[in-house]
Amino acid sequence: MSTTQRLTNLEALGQAAECLRVLAHPHRLRMVQMLLQGDHTVTELAEACELPTAMASEHLRLMQRCGFLSSEKDGRKVYYHVIEPHLKHILKCIEDRFDSGKGK
Numbered sequence: 187m188s189t190t191q192r193l194t195n196l197e198a199l200g201q202a203a204e205c206l207r208v209l210a211h212p213h214r215l216r217m218v219q220m221l222l223q224g225d226h227t228v229t230e231l232a233e234a235c236e237l238p239t240a241m242a243s244e245h246l247r248l249m250q251r252c253g254f255l256s257s258e259k260d261g262r263k264v265y266y267h268v269i270e271p272h273l274k275h276i277l278k279c280i281e282d283r284f285d286s287g288k289g290k
Contacts, residue, residue: 208252213237214245215280217266221255222274225265 194202209215213235220226220234232242246266249255256269268274 205252205254208248208254209276211245213242214249215277217242217245217249218254218268218273218277219281221266221268222277225258225267227263227265231266 209218216235217226217231220231228239228243228246231246232239235242235245237245246255246257250257254268254270254273255266257264257266259265
């Protein structure tokens with residue numbers, strides 16, 4: 187007996203895999219966690235991740251290229267925010283699976 191399966195085309199799955207590779211970094215996941223709670227500057231994100239600002243900026247650029255984030259300039263400060271609505275679901279799955287100590 188044959189059942190018809192609905193499968194996503196390989197090109198779309200390739201795009202998904204590339205974006206998941208971009209997310210697959212603890213500092214980027216922390217930044218997304220923070221940005222899902224509100225807009226932040228690169229300095230705030232760098233401090234929370236214990237990274238140099240230049241390295242945090244590179245992480246943010248990668249996530250922007252994937253379409254996860256956007257930025258807005260306010261005077262001399264640049265604020266980043268999430269524009270991909272599905273990120274909250276992805277992070278929720280990660281937190282539900284791996285965050286046994288909530289808030290660490």
